[in-house]
């Protein structure tokens with residue numbers, strides 16, 4: 001709330017709307033100063049706790065119990081905590097993004113889009129309708145969606161499962177290539193995706209800190225392409241395996 | 255062959271890169287301002303904290319060694335044209351076979367009383383920026399002298415640190431030698447909207463000093479005395495010809511060159527801000543002091559130096575800038591009072607956006623845009639092809655380059671045209687959108 005009030009106060013700060021990045025490089029928070037590092041350590045620490053030491057978060061979880069009972073009927077666990085904080089961050093910083101870019105209709109609509117997709121399709125619906133299925137994540141990002149095991153699981157769970165499997169397949173192999181051909185990767189990364197939503201909202205005041213050297217670009221290309229390759233190989237192997245009576249994995253079972 | 259370039263601005267560096275692309279000549283770039291090339295037009299953003307200095311260096315430091323371009327940070331004190339040798343302040347001498355002088359500009363100082371006091375400065379170089387950092391520590395009032403691009407940038411920089419600014423502009427409206435009246439008035443309003451005390455038709459008479467030779471106030475042609483702690487002198491720039499002092503290289507205001515950018519001495523060339531064309535090009539100034547022309551000149555020059563003598567072809571004029579929040583683009587001939595020219599002008603009710611198209615009976619000759627982006631290649635093509643105003647208006651959607659979902663104003667402009675020209679009924683044939691998008695993606699794949 002405090003943050004929101006602060007952002008609304010900026011509405012009055014200047015007579016004319018326009019991208020204002022004044023003094024960004026002088027602030028400790030946004031220029032890798034002490035505050036910036038403390039935030040980085042705090043955020044990374046949260047991930048460490050969530051993945052490896054969830055029991056340390058038990059007390060925090062309890063704060064979120066009322067919300068969790070309302071949405072899912074169960075007490076909060078570390079994943080509920082994570083999803084909730086993640087969504088709040090996007091909504092609050094999304095509001096900031098809109099205020100900052102209020103002269104720019106494209107940015108306003110786009111930010112509302114990522115906020116909507118995060119809140120509804122990546123948070124609420126998976127939470128209390130379809131139990132963990134994200135309509136906005138597709139293979140190869142969510143690679144297990146097209147594994148034979150998910151296929152079996154979804155097909156068995158009837159019509160809705162069938163729909164979800166086809167949704168995942170159509171989005172991955174038909175919609176994504178077509179949309180990307182016309183609009184570039186931005187249609188997904190900065191309009192739909194939860195990771196992009198984080199980068200374009202909470203990440204916005206920090207984007208100037210990204211490494212723009214040729215070297216980092218090379219490393220990035222090697223990384224994304226090798227991950228893609230590995231996912232393709234694994235998915236293909238799993239399918240070959242499943243249609244041929246486990247002939248690849250059989251020998252590992254013994 | 256040994257090629258030496260004086261100046262590592264956009265001109266010198268474009269020449270070096272293009273010579274390297276075409277040859278294996280030895281290339282040495284000498285500059286005293288900074289070791290590595292940086293974008294002068296982005297200096298303001300360092301002061302305003304948008305970027306750090308290394309962010310406005312377009313190439314990473316390893317680039318120069320990899321491309322075998324030797325860099326020397328030193329000041330050239332003398333060019334010995336007889337022995338093809340240049341002397342550096344650091345004591346060494348460098349031999350050249352061909353020499354390119356791309357020494358840029360320096361800020362104008364018109365001999366005002368008090369112009370050398372502490373706290374009086376121009377804004378051109380990296381050193382000026384560093385000085386500005388020092389000069390603006392804990393100050394609250396500044397006077398800027400001169401209403402041009404650099405003056406308004408300096409005003410924006412100072413406002414970002416909450417320093418109050420008075421701006422003295424000699425003309426009766428901001429930058430009206432370049433901007434047509436309506437656009438110039440738009441910027442006047444915008445400057446005042448940013449809480450700047452804009453004084454039009456007002457000249458600097460004298461800068462008054464106080465203790466320790468520090469500036470205390472300025473006196474204007476209206477007889478006012480304005481207290482201030484900094485005076486920004488931004489009344490234009492002129493070619494930096496210091497380097498050719500005591501040589502036989504001819505100069506007027508700038509270093510004189512022909513259309514091949516050759517000086518009067520064989521194997522010595524000059525280009526960019528410091529060069530002056532002996533015989534100008536139609537509708538162009540003899541000295542061109544903008545980023546893009548420096549680059550285009552250097553590209554032609556690189557070919558000549560590598561053996562293919564190539565004249566500089568200015569092409570259709572274009573430029574762009576930003577006045578606080580209002581972006582500005584211009585193409586072709588605008589505000590030049592061409593015979594029989596007509597102007598079609600639309601301005602948004604917000605008073606912060608406008609479109610102007612200049613045309614004659616032979617076709618469209620210029621575009622001027624405030625707060626709206628058009629595609630450079632489309633505007634230039636229409637001007638080159640001398641397209642009629644009717645054709646341009648019908649296809650105007652093709653030129654629009656604003657982000658998606660922005661309000662498109664082309665139809666408003668057509669309406670004005672139709673109402674001003676009774677009997678004409680031009681209809682906007684192409685809006686930007688999927689239609690154009692499909693065509694384009696076909697072209698680019």
Ligand SMILES: Cc1cc2nc3c(=O)[nH]c(=O)nc-3n(C[C@H](O)[C@H](O)[C@H](O)COP(=O)(O)OP(=O)(O)OC[C@H]3O[C@@H](n4cnc5c(N)ncnc54)[C@H](O)[C@@H]3O)c2cc1C
Pocket residue numbers: 260261262263264265266284285286287288294295296297298328329330331356357358359377378379403404407494496497525526527528543544545546548573574575576
């Ligand atoms: C604040 C500012 C904003 C601007 N904004 C715009 C804009 O928006 N659009 C636009 O088109 N243009 C703009 N310009 C103009 C544009 O930057 C110049 O036209 C362009 O940089 C000139 O390039 P150049 O390579 O010819 O000269 P420069 O960039 O001036 O480079 C010349 C170099 O030579 C060095 N040098 C000179 N003499 C010697 C010597 N004797 N020994 C060693 N080195 C020497 C100088 O130190 C300098 O580094 C702007 C200029 C300024 C100052």
